[in-house]
Amino acid sequence: MKSTAFTNSVTAIASALVASITIGTTAVQAQNAQHIQSLLTHHTCQRCELSGLAAPGANLRESFLDVADLRKSALSGATLAYSTIYYADFRGADLSNSDLRNTFLINSDLIQANLSGANARNSRWKYADLTEANLQNANLIDIELVYAKLNRANLTKVSLRNASLYGADLTGANLKGADLYRADLTDANLTNVDLTQTNLCRATMPDGKISMQGCTEF
Template sequence: MKSTAFNHSVTAIASTMIASVMAIGMTSSVQAQNAEHLKSLLEHHTCQRCELSGITANGADLRESFLDVADLRKSALSGATLAFSTMYYADFRSADLSNSDLRNTFLINSDLIQANLSGANARNSRWKYIDLTEANLQNANLIDIELVYAKLNRANLSNASLRNASLYGADLTGANLKGADLYRADLTNAIVTNVDLSQANLCRATMPDGTTSMQGCMLQK
């Protein structure tokens, strides 16, 4: 059970952020709606059909949240903890999730177009049918992640760790994989048009045509 001090801290943070949202100059009804949605997210870690685009919650502890059809476009969530959260149809377009904790998250049909996920830790997550077009995943920890049929068109995956990742059927057209670690990754049926894989570690990775690559194996310890 959370301590009284912790609850008071969360309430204080929620109150401050709610005041900021309500000071933007929206209509009274929208202010009230957003205030309630924000309170629900910060205090109860639940966000169903909430309208919270543009909020600032950097470093917030939102672990084990449930986000259902949540609008978090252009939100600032750098360093936030969302580990073990479940998100259906969440909209994170152009959101800042850099250095966030996304371990063991489950996302389905979520939109992360042009989102900043640089340095994020999404290890052991299951992201199905999500759109990461032009997203920044540089230096991200994507070990053991499932990105089945994900859209990664022109995404920046440079120096990302994708060891044992499942990219089955993913669209990587134009993606940047320079320095990416794809050791034992599954790229079966993935689309790799206009992708330079020459500087990626593909040791024992299953390639789109079903063959096993040995590229980079000499560097493995």
């Protein structure tokens, strides 16, 4: 009885969510209720079409998202910690203040996504496209952003302590007040980046040299 009641409850939630999701002026097709139910019940989203999903604060811990369409989704405050994400589309999505700790993300699109205040500590984001994304005040300590695209991204007051930015493209990014203590910027592109107010203490710079900018012990 409890199992049936739970299934019916999830189905009702999924149906309600579908009713509230739109892409422009067109409602999402009814079959996407199955995609929502799969995400809510099993934390699995394979080739699902959930553009415009409104699920702020949702508990999606340990999810598996494979080729998921979550463009312009509203996931502020959601929990996605320990999730595995392949080729997902989060363009324009709101992931502000979300829990993204220990996530493994590869080849995913986060162009113009709002990640302000998000906690992605100890995550592995390989080949992520964060062009023009808002990462202000985000916790990116120990994150791996190898070959990530961060062109014109807002990284003000972000914590990138011990982060790996090997080969990352930060052209035009805003790093005002950012903390890159011991970060690895080997082969990174810092064209048009103002680093005068950035803590680069013991960071490895693109040319392989160790920076002492911001160190207070000397």
